[in-house]
Amino acid sequence: MKITVSEKNGKEINVWFPTWLILNRFGARITWQVLKKHEVHITSRQLRRLVRAMKKCKKTHPGWRLVEVSEHDGGRVVIDI
Amino acid sequence: METIGKRISRLRREAGYTQDTLADVLGITPQAISKWECDITCPDISLLPALAKALGVTTDELLSGKSESEPAVKIVPKDERRDIGDMMLKIVVDSNDGDKVRVNIPMALVQVALEMGMELPQVSNKDCLRGIDLGEIVNLVKAGAVGNLVEVESSDGDVVRIFVE
Numbered sequence: 001m002k003i004t005v006s007e008k009n010g011k012e013i014n015v016w017f018p019t020w021l022i023l024n025r026f027g028a029r030i031t032w033q034v035l036k037k038h039e040v041h042i043t044s045r046q047l048r049r050l051v052r053a054m055k056k057c058k059k060t061h062p063g064w065r066l067v068e069v070s071e072h073d074g075g076r077v078v079i080d081i
Numbered sequence: 082m083e084t085i086g087k088r089i090s091r092l093r094r095e096a097g098y099t100q101d102t103l104a105d106v107l108g109i110t111p112q113a114i115s116k117w118e119c120d121i122t123c124p125d126i127s128l129l130p131a132l133a134k135a136l137g138v139t140t141d142e143l144l145s146g147k148s149e150s151e152p153a154v155k156i157v158p159k160d161e162r163r164d165i166g167d168m169m170l171k172i173v174v175d176s177n178d179g180d181k182v183r184v185n186i187p188m189a190l191v192q193v194a195l196e197m198g199m200e201l202p203q204v205s206n207k208d209c210l211r212g213i214d215l216g217e218i219v220n221l222v223k224a225g226a227v228g229n230l231v232e233v234e235s236s237d238g239d240v241v242r243i244f245v246e
Contacts (some may be wrong), residue, residue, distance in 0.1 A: 074180025
């Protein structure tokens with residue numbers, strides 16, 4: 001997984017880390033807490049299924065760009081799985 | 082994303098021109114065309130109508146890359162359809178203040194999320210998408226529909242598009 005944060009002044013920060021670091025039980029637990037905060041109520045079984053599906057999608061969609069946010073003032077955040 | 086230079090290069094080859102022959106038609110140097118195609122420079126605005134005509138497209142298609150004759154949504158014949166698991170759902174949010182958000186979710190993941198009861202506003206954080214049935218989008222894709230399936234413009238000027246490719 002690669003997270004790129006570009007600031008409007010041209011500074012760019014790239015952070016790489018293995019996807020398994022996120023897509024594991026601990027990551028799933030954090031995701032579960034975040035989803036709960038956003039009133040998305042899912043069971044742990046469903047969440048495990050979601051994590052499994054994400055791992056599968058990583059293989060079927062190499063170079064998968066999950067999110068790209070561009071601000072009007074030039075800032076940019078990109079998450080590549 | 083296809084740049085204007087790459088688009089000119091593709092359209093030139095599709096029209097059967099070399100850089101030299103296109104340069105002759107337009108009355109410019111082949112080096113100028115080479116610079117356009119390498120995205121070093123852009124064509125002069127006064128040349129656009131002649132360039133578009135030579136390449137057999139409209140100036141709008143030349144600049145945007147969108148064909149006027151190309152429908153926003155198309156139905157793919159059954160024998161040409163890709164597996165839904167290989168397809169990608171794209172949510173594009175262009176906000177009124179110039180911010181842009183792009184979220185790409187593989188259809189396989191959409192199906193799982195749907196079974197979990199997730200709705201579009203939870204993904205896009207846009208209330209204007211409330212009421213759009215994610216299940217219907219999946220059904221449309223299963224029926225062979227691809228392209229710009231949903232386009233919503235909210236009262237505050239935000240435009241949200243959902244397309245599948």
